[in-house]
Amino acid sequence: MAPDPCRKRALDLLARRDHFRAELIQKLVRKGFEPDHVEIVVDDLASSGYVDDARAADRFVRQKLMRAPVGRQKLFADLARRGVDRAVAETAIDAQLPAQANANDASDDDPFADPPAATDEVALAREAGRRWRRRRRPPAEVRDGDRAARARYRAALGRHLAGRGFSARATVAALQDLDDALRNAGSDDAGDDAFDAFPDAAF
Numbered sequence: 001m002a003p004d005p006c007r008k009r010a011l012d013l014l015a016r017r018d019h020f021r022a023e024l025i026q027k028l029v030r031k032g033f034e035p036d037h038v039e040i041v042v043d044d045l046a047s048s049g050y051v052d053d054a055r056a057a058d059r060f061v062r063q064k065l066m067r068a069p070v071g072r073q074k075l076f077a078d079l080a081r082r083g084v085d086r087a088v089a090e091t092a093i094d095a096q097l098p099a100q101a102n103a104n105d106a107s108d109d110d111p112f113a114d115p116p117a118a119t120d121e122v123a124l125a126r127e128a129g130r131r132w133r134r135r136r137r138p139p140a141e142v143r144d145g146d147r148a149a150r151a152r153y154r155a156a157l158g159r160h161l162a163g164r165g166f167s168a169r170a171t172v173a174a175l176q177d178l179d180d181a182l183r184n185a186g187s188d189d190a191g192d193d194a195f196d197a198f199p200d201a202a203f
Helices: 005-016 021-030 035-047 053-067 072-081 086-096 121-135 147-163 168-185
Strands: none
Touching: 005 021, 005 035, 021 035, 053 072, 053 086, 072 086, 121 147, 121 168, 147 168
16 A cells, blocks of 8 residues: 555654644645645554644743743644643643742742753743843943833833733743843942943842
8 A cells, every 4th residue: 555645744853843632633734735644644643642732832841941931821823723721721831930939039040051951931931031132132221210201111021021022920020130230330339330240149
């Protein structure tokens, strides 16, 4: 019996990387295979362990967090766009970002030192805030203490964190880091390089 071209194509795709069930079906249908047959093939591959949304979701979340700090909301949205069941997505995300983690337990160390370990969303938001500040150095009016300019700078960071899918609690923690940096830079003891340095240890 000649090999099923649909199954062969599916296995070729899976050999490159894990695919979510809905993602694999979509790709095969786009290749011109009959949707009903695609469903049968993918179901068979799932029963054999070749397609596993839980495994793929876990790997997806780990890889996302290794590339850049993002929040739970963005991870949920990214998985939903790929057709992942809400419960499956929640399990994968909870394994890396515990929903009820205590903000006081968040480490100030690099959250990517051990990617497989669960971390706190607050720690990731604070790291995202630090990275943003390194890229978006405060303009002169912010460094000089202009309140309106500082408010705009703060709002820009808030929008960035919201776009990265961080919760309100995590965003507030990152904004507090910025407030502390602005306050320290404006103190009498601050040197000329207070803003340029933005040392992590100060947060």
